[in-house]
Amino acid sequence: MGPLVPDIISNNLNYLVALGVGLLFGMVLEQAGFSSTRKLVGLFYGYDFTVLRVFFTAGVTAMLGVIGLEHFGLLDMSLVYINPTFLWAAIVGGLIMGLGFVVGGFCPGTSICAAAIGKLDAMVFIGGAFLGVFIFAEGYPLFVKLYMAAPWGSPQVFDSLRISQSLFAFLLVLAALGAFWAVSIIENRVNGVKRPAVRFTPYYAGLGAAGLVLAAAALLMPSRKASLLEASEAPGAAQAYKADAMTPDEFALRLMDGGDKMRIVDFRPEEARAKMPLPGSVPFTAGGLFEKQAARTLLTRGLTYVFAAEDEQTERRMAFIADRLGFRDIRILEGGLKAFRDRILDFKPAAGASAFERDNAYRFREEAKRIVPGLLKAAPAEPAVKKAKRILGGC
Amino acid sequence: MKSEHVKDAQETKYMNPYLAGFLLGMVLLATIFMTGRGLGASGALKSGVVAAVQAVAPGHAASSEFYSEYAAQHPEGPLKNWLVFEAVGVIIGAFLSGLISDRLAFRFDKGPSATNRMRVWGALAGGVLWGIGAQLGRGCTSGAALSGMAVMSTGGIITMIFIFAGAYGFAYFVRKLWI
Numbered sequence: 352m353g354p355l356v357p358d359i360i361s362n363n364l365n366y367l368v369a370l371g372v373g374l375l376f377g378m379v380l381e382q383a384g385f386s387s388t389r390k391l392v393g394l395f396y397g398y399d400f401t402v403l404r405v406f407f408t409a410g411v412t413a414m415l416g417v418i419g420l421e422h423f424g425l426l427d428m429s430l431v432y433i434n435p436t437f438l439w440a441a442i443v444g445g446l447i448m449g450l451g452f453v454v455g456g457f458c459p460g461t462s463i464c465a466a467a468i469g470k471l472d473a474m475v476f477i478g479g480a481f482l483g484v485f486i487f488a489e490g491y492p493l494f495v496k497l498y499m500a501a502p503w504g505s506p507q508v509f510d511s512l513r514i515s516q517s518l519f520a521f522l523l524v525l526a527a528l529g530a531f532w533a534v535s536i537i538e539n540r541v542n543g544v545k546r547p548a549v550r551f552t553p554y555y556a557g558l559g560a561a562g563l564v565l566a567a568a569a570l571l572m573p574s575r576k577a578s579l580l581e582a583s584e585a586p587g588a589a590q591a592y593k594a595d596a597m598t599p600d601e602f603a604l605r606l607m608d609g610g611d612k613m614r615i616v617d618f619r620p621e622e623a624r625a626k627m628p629l630p631g632s633v634p635f636t637a638g639g640l641f642e643k644q645a646a647r648t649l650l651t652r653g654l655t656y657v658f659a660a661e662d663e664q665t666e667r668r669m670a671f672i673a674d675r676l677g678f679r680d681i682r683i684l685e686g687g688l689k690a691f692r693d694r695i696l697d698f699k700p701a702a703g704a705s706a707f708e709r710d711n712a713y714r715f716r717e718e719a720k721r722i723v724p725g726l727l728k729a730a731p732a733e734p735a736v737k738k739a740k741r742i743l744g745g746c
Numbered sequence: 747m748k749s750e751h752v753k754d755a756q757e758t759k760y761m762n763p764y765l766a767g768f769l770l771g772m773v774l775l776a777t778i779f780m781t782g783r784g785l786g787a788s789g790a791l792k793s794g795v796v797a798a799v800q801a802v803a804p805g806h807a808a809s810s811e812f813y814s815e816y817a818a819q820h821p822e823g824p825l826k827n828w829l830v831f832e833a834v835g836v837i838i839g840a841f842l843s844g845l846i847s848d849r850l851a852f853r854f855d856k857g858p859s860a861t862n863r864m865r866v867w868g869a870l871a872g873g874v875l876w877g878i879g880a881q882l883g884r885g886c887t888s889g890a891a892l893s894g895m896a897v898m899s900t901g902g903i904i905t906m907i908f909i910f911a912g913a914y915g916f917a918y919f920v921r922k923l924w925i
Contacts, residue, residue, distance in 0.1 A: 368781060374836070376836055383760060384760035406767065409766075413895070430782050441905045445904065450879075457869075459887070470855055471854045494881075505901070507899060742782035
């Protein structure tokens with residue numbers, strides 16, 4: 352379903368959405384105290400950790416929300432912008448911004464908030480930030496080597512750390528809780544407050560409980576994609592799945608009928624597809640089943656979808672995943688395309704066949720062997736599929 | 747300029763930080779769900795710079811790599827940009843919030859032992875550093891650190907770690923500005 356842009360929210364309406372979420376963003380930042388430069392830098396001198404509390408709570412909340420939406424199939428993460436990783440630019444840029452934070456007392460978002468309520472120092476900061484971007488733009492040839500160094504693509508951090516998404520989210524929530532506890536102690540010590548930082552009051556008990564519930568939620572909502580792919584690979588899972596199999600004979604007959612009522616969903620790799628194209632087929636991958644593309648391709652009423660791969664095991668796995676994702680009317684090709692080639696394209700009558708077999712099945716197969724190769728040759732090698740493009744975001 | 751105790755009284759009116767964080771997280775989540783992208787701030791500055799340079803020196807903008815690449819990515823002009831609309835929203839939202847909580851005033855914040863001159867140069871230099879750093883790091887605290895954390899981007903989280911590491915590392919040397 353999500354992201355709603357561009358299918359449900361048009362690109363022009365999206366500008367109005369930007370205005371609206373910006374308004375809420377500015378409101379929350381200002382209400383949290385981010386328009387005060389002394390409150391912001393308090394984090395770095397230990398006298399006020401508001402920024403850390405707000406920032407970490409917001410990050411964890413949004414992250415768990417993203418995980419939950421993906422888990423329940425409401426957000427297609429293949430379309431969401433994941434900030435790309437350019438290692439050295441991230442490190443050096445981060446350090447420069449860190450220096451800018453303690454020298455200037457703001458970051459860009461908070462300076463906009465502060466300027467909006469009349470803070471003169473924030474207006475000076477924004478002037479400086481414009482100048483900084485201008486310096487970068489003019490000096491781009493000098494920066495470009497560092498800017499483009501070590502391109503890692505757009506990995507997600509749990510993949511980079513080689514742990515599961517659930518474990519990463521769980522650990523991050525625990526880290527946030529630990530940080531909140533630790534900074535309360537530091538804050539009191541720096542400000543000379545004698546009473547204990549965390550007391551057993553309904554407020555703190557409630558906060559702690561909410562944190563633990565969120566940490567548990569991280570473990571209870573594994574990535575839908577990762578967990579289903581894993582479940583489909585578990586020994587016996589695909590074999591045990593009651594797939595509705597189509598015999599090679601029926602497959603051939605439907606091809607000869609023009610294939611109007613049947614859509615072949617082709618899970619073979621590109622080279623195999625090019626070698627033996629199937630008429631009216633849609634190239635697909637396991638990952639594609641989780642994307643918006645799947646709903647576009649697999650939800651036309653009145654069509655029979657046949658999952659085709661070289662072997663039946665792959666077809667079963669894909670059908671198993673599709674079934675779990677709620678797609679119906681999925682059939683698989685019995686024995687895979689290998690059996691289709693053996694029994695139809697390379698058909699050889701067995702020596703000891705009965706008269707009944709010769710009159711019925713064999714006559715059909717001989718005819719199919721004559722007609723089907725022509726159909727396959729006439730098939731376009733790569734039918735056009737509209738694949739949604741990832742949204743371009745970032746600063 | 748208001749006296750210290752008035753300022754303290756105002757600060758008590760700030761929202762509970764965990765509630766504010768939760769609300770901020772929900773705004774960010776709604777943004778990702780609707781638009782497929784996170785929040786940002788420094789991108790709007792970039793749009794402003796590109797628009798200004800295109801207006802003042804169009805020839806230079808067309809020949810320079812940075813501006814021409816940006817123009818190619820934004821065929822509708824630098825200011826018809828999602829982040830520019832969002833930044834306008836931030837200004838309105840923060841203004842309304844200040845209005846509601848009675849915090850609207852032209853004033854100048856600084857540390858107790860800093861001079862005005864120190865604060866002005868500090869704010870200017872800090873802004874310049876952010877301008878450069880956020881371009882290099884492909885986003886600032888909003889676009890790289892916060893939004894990057896929400897989608898668990900490796901790059902965003904590395905940037906976040908180094909923003910805070912840098913700030914803590916350099917804090918001691920500029921403490922006169924703040925404490």
